[in-house]
Amino acid sequence: xxxxxxxxxxxxxxxxxxxxxxxxxxxxxxxxxxxxxxxxxxxxxxxxxxxxxxxxxxxxxxxxxxxxxxxxxxxxxxxxxxxxxxxxxxxxxxxxxxxxxxxxxxxxxxxxxxxxxxxxxxxxxxxxxxxxxxxxxxxxxxxxxxxxxxxxxxxxxxxxxxxxxxxxxxxxxxxxxxxxxxxxxxxxxxxxxxxxxxxxxxxxxxxxxxxxxxxxxxxxxxxxxx
Amino acid sequence: xxxxxxxxxxxxxxxxxxxxxxxxxxxxxxxxxxxxxxxxxxxxxxxxxxxxxxxxxxxxxxxxxxxxxxxxxxxxxxxxxxxxxxxxxxxxxxxxxxxxxxxxxxxxxxxxxxxxxxxxxxxxxxxxxxxxxxxxxxxxxxxxxxxxxxxxxxxxxxxxxxxxxxxxxxxxxxxxxxxxxxxxxxxxxxxxxxxxxxxxxxxxxxxxxxxxxxxxxxxxxxxxxxxxxx
Numbered sequence: 067x068x069x070x071x072x073x074x075x076x077x078x079x080x081x082x083x084x085x086x087x088x089x090x091x092x093x094x095x096x097x098x099x100x101x102x103x104x105x106x107x108x109x110x111x112x113x114x115x116x117x118x119x120x121x122x123x124x125x126x127x128x129x130x131x132x133x134x135x136x137x138x139x140x141x142x143x144x145x146x147x148x149x150x151x152x153x154x155x156x157x158x159x160x161x162x163x164x165x166x167x168x169x170x171x172x173x174x175x176x177x178x179x180x181x182x183x184x185x186x187x188x189x190x191x192x193x194x195x196x197x198x199x200x201x202x203x204x205x206x207x208x209x210x211x212x213x214x215x216x217x218x219x220x221x222x223x224x225x226x227x228x229x230x231x232x233x234x235x236x237x238x239x240x241x242x243x244x245x246x247x248x249x250x251x252x253x254x255x256x257x258x259x260x261x262x263x264x265x266x267x268x269x270x271x272x273x274x275x276x277x278x279x280x281x282x283x284x285x286x287x288x289x290x291x292x
Numbered sequence: 293x294x295x296x297x298x299x300x301x302x303x304x305x306x307x308x309x310x311x312x313x314x315x316x317x318x319x320x321x322x323x324x325x326x327x328x329x330x331x332x333x334x335x336x337x338x339x340x341x342x343x344x345x346x347x348x349x350x351x352x353x354x355x356x357x358x359x360x361x362x363x364x365x366x367x368x369x370x371x372x373x374x375x376x377x378x379x380x381x382x383x384x385x386x387x388x389x390x391x392x393x394x395x396x397x398x399x400x401x402x403x404x405x406x407x408x409x410x411x412x413x414x415x416x417x418x419x420x421x422x423x424x425x426x427x428x429x430x431x432x433x434x435x436x437x438x439x440x441x442x443x444x445x446x447x448x449x450x451x452x453x454x455x456x457x458x459x460x461x462x463x464x465x466x467x468x469x470x471x472x473x474x475x476x477x478x479x480x481x482x483x484x485x486x487x488x489x490x491x492x493x494x495x496x497x498x499x500x501x502x503x504x505x506x507x508x509x510x511x512x513x514x515x516x517x518x519x520x521x522x
Contacts, residue, residue: 213482239484 083237090269091283109146109174113214113232116152117222122159124250124291125220126166133170145174149212151205153183153224179208185223194223202227213241221250221260233267249273249284251291257281302380307372308442318438325391325435342476342492343468347398350464354394357460358387358453370446385453386445392432393457394464399428401465407497 114129116122133145148167152159160178167176184201185194201224209231217232219225229245236243245268249261254275257265265271265283272287273279279286306322308315332348362382369383403425436454439445445453473494479485480492493499 213478236483239487240482242483 079237082239086233086237087267090267093269109144111147111149111213111215112145112218113149113151113209113212113216113228114218115220115222115225115228116150116156116159116163117220117224118153118156119158120252121220121222121250122152122156122162124248125218126162127291128218128220128248129166133174147175147177147212149177149179149208149214151179151181151208151224151228153222154180155183177212179211181205181208181224181227183224184227198223198227202231205231209235215242215244217243217245219245219247219260219264221247221253221258223260226260226263229264229268244269246270247272248290249278251275251289253278257284306442315442318434318441321431321434321438322388322442322444324431325388325395328391328395340488340490342480342490343494345490346464346468346472350394350398350460351391353464354390354457354460355387357456358385358390361385361456362387367449369449370443372443383445384449385456386436386439386450387453388439389436389445389450389453390457390460392435393454393459394461395457396429396432397458397461398465400425401462405465405469 181204182201184198205227232243235241247264247268251274271284273284274289276286306319308319365384367384403421476492496502
């Protein structure tokens with residue numbers, strides 16, 4: 067009896083996983099799928115992963131355009147929560163984020179969480195696997211609290227555990243988790259390792275140099291970051 | 293070659309002495325736990341309410357505890373020489389009594405702790421809560437008595453089952469109120485619940501009145517736009 071229940075639930079989960087992967091790989095918005103595209107609740111829950119230094123600066127530049135400064139009247143996405151995940155050893159990113167958020171509207175709630183870094187710069191790939199698993203466990207409670215509608219990532223290795231867990235929650239139907247990956251402007255000729263991993267399950271992989279756009283599923287969006 | 297033996301489905305097979313009217317009535321009471329579990333399925337499909345689903349899960353937890361206890365304590369049932377069917381090997385604690393205890397405790401706690409507002413117009417409406425709670429407790433006690441009268445369990449097994457059921461009902465209700473309940477609004481807003489149309493009523497004091505009122509309002513506003521065919 068229990069075997070039957072386990073087998074059926076495993077099949078259902080596997081079918082759901084295939085469905086989400088299909089949704090992700092065929093999300094060409096010019097030709098919508100046969101059903102109405104999913105609608106977000108009006109204020110959007112955002113989760114952003116801030117990596118070391120340069121990544122955070124680029125991320126904040128992207129968000130500056132998406133969010134409203136108190137004086138501006140332009141309409142943009144309204145966020146109900148902006149949740150940032152920074153690495154534990156990275157106090158500079160936290161300061162930059164706090165400074166950025168003071169210049170924004172105070173209607174959205176802002177949360178900053180810290181997780182252990184998944185991979186130091188230049189760390190060997192072998193030990194990176196261990197540290198990634200370690201930071202994966204730590205990011206679970208924060209992602210469950212955030213339950214994002216949009217996950218915005220920029221490139222640091224720390225983002226991979228978060229992306230994997232958000233994708234898992236999306237397969238289980240616990241959050242809407244659209245993953246948007248914006249490749250850093252420094253990657254001119256080759257994709258970063260994070261991008262190569264995320265090509266498999268991110269909704270959008272956006273690159274800022276046209277020569278990268280010929281890689282599978284990368285969209286060239288111009289040089290967004292100055 | 294072995295002669296094949298036919299056996300009935302044990303859950304629905306309750307035996308009573310032939311010609312005994314009280315025994316027959318009590319046998320129907322013994323069937324009530326199975327009927328209740330099955331009748332919950334249309335309630336959950338039609339109502340899709342998190343509290344009801346939680347109550348239903350508690351029934352399975354209750355049954356799981358009963359199966360474990362039965363195997364651990366391993367006390368045999370009273371022997372019934374006139375019977376041809378063996379229900380299950382062990383008897384302590386009684387599963388039907390445990391279900392009765394769980395159901396009675398959970399329903400009573402639901403009525404007196406959760407439901408606080410009564411907004412009916414008929415004068416005797418205030419006592420419906422007490423009447424229903426009393427009926428539930430009486431039926432639970434009748435289920436327990438039927439297990440004794442039909443000689444499925446000893447008195448000790450029935451009392452133990454009832455008390456364990458009461459305890460699990462109380463604990464499950466405390467988990468609902470303190471630990472799981474506060475998360476129900478969050479769970480109800482998750483995409484899977486929106487897809488399956490699972491909702492949470494926990495903040496609405498009187499759901500019967502609320503549903504009636506909302507549907508009546510909706511029908512009125514649609515009736516204004518509806519042009520009756522001539």
